[in-house]
Amino acid sequence: MDTLETRELRYFVAVAEELHFGRAAERLGMAQPPLSRAIQQLERRLGVRLLQRNRRGVALTGAGEMLLHEGRAALDATTAAARRTRRAGGADRPGGRRNRLVLAVKAGASHELLHKLLDAYAAEPDAAEIEVLPSGLCEQAELLRDGRADVALMHAPFNSLAGFDSEELMTEGQIAILPAGHPLAARKSLSLADVGDIPDLPLARWPRHGTYAPGPGPEIRDQTQLAQLIALGRTVAVFPESARAWLWAEHTAVPLVDAPPVVTHIAWPAHSRSLALAGLIHTATHL
Amino acid sequence: MDTLETRELRYFVAVAEELHFGRAAERLGMAQPPLSRAIQQLERRLGVRLLQRNRRGVALTGAGEMLLHEGRAALDATTAAARRTRRAGGADRPGGRRNRLVLAVKAGASHELLHKLLDAYAAEPDAAEIEVLPSGLCEQAELLRDGRADVALMHAPFNSLAGFDSEELMTEGQIAILPAGHPLAARKSLSLADVGDIPDLPLARWPRHGTYAPGPGPEIRDQTQLAQLIALGRTVAVFPESARAWLWAEHTAVPLVDAPPVVTHIAWPAHSRSLALAGLIHTATHL
DNA sequence: CTCGGTGATACCCACCGGGTATGACAGGGC
C-alpha cells in the first residue's frame, strides 16, 4: 500500500522525462493506455498529483519533480544492487573467479598514478582482479551510483564527491596545452587570463550533461579530437599536469600559475564494505 | 528481465535477515511456499546462487551478502522517494501548506544551536516550515536515507557523515558530568583517564546498533535515565559542552582537557536540491 | 467546422503472485 514498485518508478521517470505519454510508452515498449492507468494508480496511492495535464502535453508538479529526482536515485540503487550481486556471483561458484572490482577512470587522466596503483595492488597477496572502465567526462559518479563501477578515480573540482566516501591521492597544478609553434608556447608560464583571451585560439568547449556552453571555441567530444585540434593550431586547452603523458610532438605545455589545483581522489559508494575494496583503497593511500 | 522489483528485494532482505523462510514469510504476512518460489525466481533471474540451503536453515553466499547490503540501500532509496514525494505533495495543492522540511536532531543535543538556527531561519522571508524530528543515538543517518528526514544535525566523530553532503557548524570540547557531591566534581579539569577509571563511578554504556559493549557500567537507553543515575551518584558520563543546557542541580560539569572535540554538522542527502533546504543550510552556515 | 494529436476510458484476456496441501529430506530421540 505504500511501497513503490520499481516498475512504477520506471514508468513515471519515463513519462516525466518525455513529458509525453505516447513517447514514454514507446520507450518503455508498451502501449499508451496501460501507462496512463499506471501513472493514475501511482498518483492515487501516493495521494499526490504528479503531473499537470494541460491541453497539449503534460508538466511536472512540485511533487513530480521530487519523485523524478528521488525516483532516479532509487532506480539507480536498484540496478546497482542487481549488477553488483551478479558480479559478486562468480566468486563462490566452483571454478568461479575470485572477486572482481570495476574501477572507473576518466579516459586518459591520471595515467601514471593509475599505472602505479594497478601495479602496487596486483602485488598484494590476495588482490582481486581489477577491471578498468574508461569513462566519459563526468560520468564516474553515475557509474558508481548505478553499479557499473565499484570505485573510481575522481578529480576535484571537476567531479563532485558528494554522496561518496573518498580519500585524497594526489594534488597537481594545471597546464595550458598549446600548438608548439604558437608565440605563447615560448612563455615559461601563463595565467588563466592569458589563455582565456587568445584571439586566434578560442578555448575548446566540452559538453556538460550533454550540452555545450555557448562560446566561440570548437565543440569537442573526446581527447583525441581535442589533441588534433590543438596540433592543427585551432584551439588551446587547460589540463592537469598529468596530461603531459599523452602530449603530441606538436603540443607544448606551459604551466598555469593561477589555475586551481586539481586533487585526484579515490571514491566509492559510502555504504560499500568489501575486503577487496578496502585493500585497493589501502594500497592507493599508501603509494 | 534484469530489473529487480522492490517486492523481490523486500522478500530477499526478509529471508536474509531471518535466515529462515518460515519466519520471513510470517514477517511479510504471506505463506512460505510462494516466498520460496519468489527467491528461486530471483536467483534464476540474477543467474546467481544467493542462499546456501543446508540441512537445518539457510546461509548467505557472497552474492547474498552483497544483495543484502545493496538491496537495503535500494529499498531505503525507494521508500525515501515515496515519503519525500508525499511530503512535497501538499505544496502546490490549493490550500496546501508550503514546503516542509524535516530536521532530525539527536534528542537533547546542540539545544542552543538548534534554537538559534530555528529562530534565524524562521526570520527568513520565504522560510519553509521546519519539523524537528528528535531521533535516537545514531539514527540520523538512517532517517536521512529512508526519507523520514530531509536534513539532520550530526556530531562527528559520533555520527558518520559518509554518503551525505554536510557543512561544519560548530566545534566544542567535552565535559564530564558528575554527581555534584563527588570528590572529582571539585576539580577544575579532568582527563579521559581520570573519568574512565573511577572505582565507584563506572562509565555508563550506550547501545550501539542495538547491543551494549561489555563493561561494568549501567546500561542506559535515554538521557533522562542517565541524568537520574548521575544524580543518584551511580555513574558518570562524557558529553559535548552544549549538554550543560540540560544539567540538573545535582550535576556538576567538569571540562575534559584531552577529549576529542565534537564537531556539529548540518548534513543532507547528497543529491537533494530543494530551495527550502538550500535556504536552511545558508542560514545555518551564517549563524 | 473539421482534423490531428493528446490523454482518458472501456473492455478483455492471459499471466502470475499468492494460497493450500503435500512431498522430500535430514536430525534427534527412544
Added chain:
DNA sequence: GCCCTGTCATACCCGGTGGGTATCACCGAG
C-alpha cells in the same frame, strides 16, 4: 531401527491485475 519434527521444495488452483485493442473526450490549428 523406527518415527516424529522441522525445514524447504513441489504441485495445483484461483483471483487480481498488468497489458493489449478499440474508442472516446478534449482542445488548438487551420
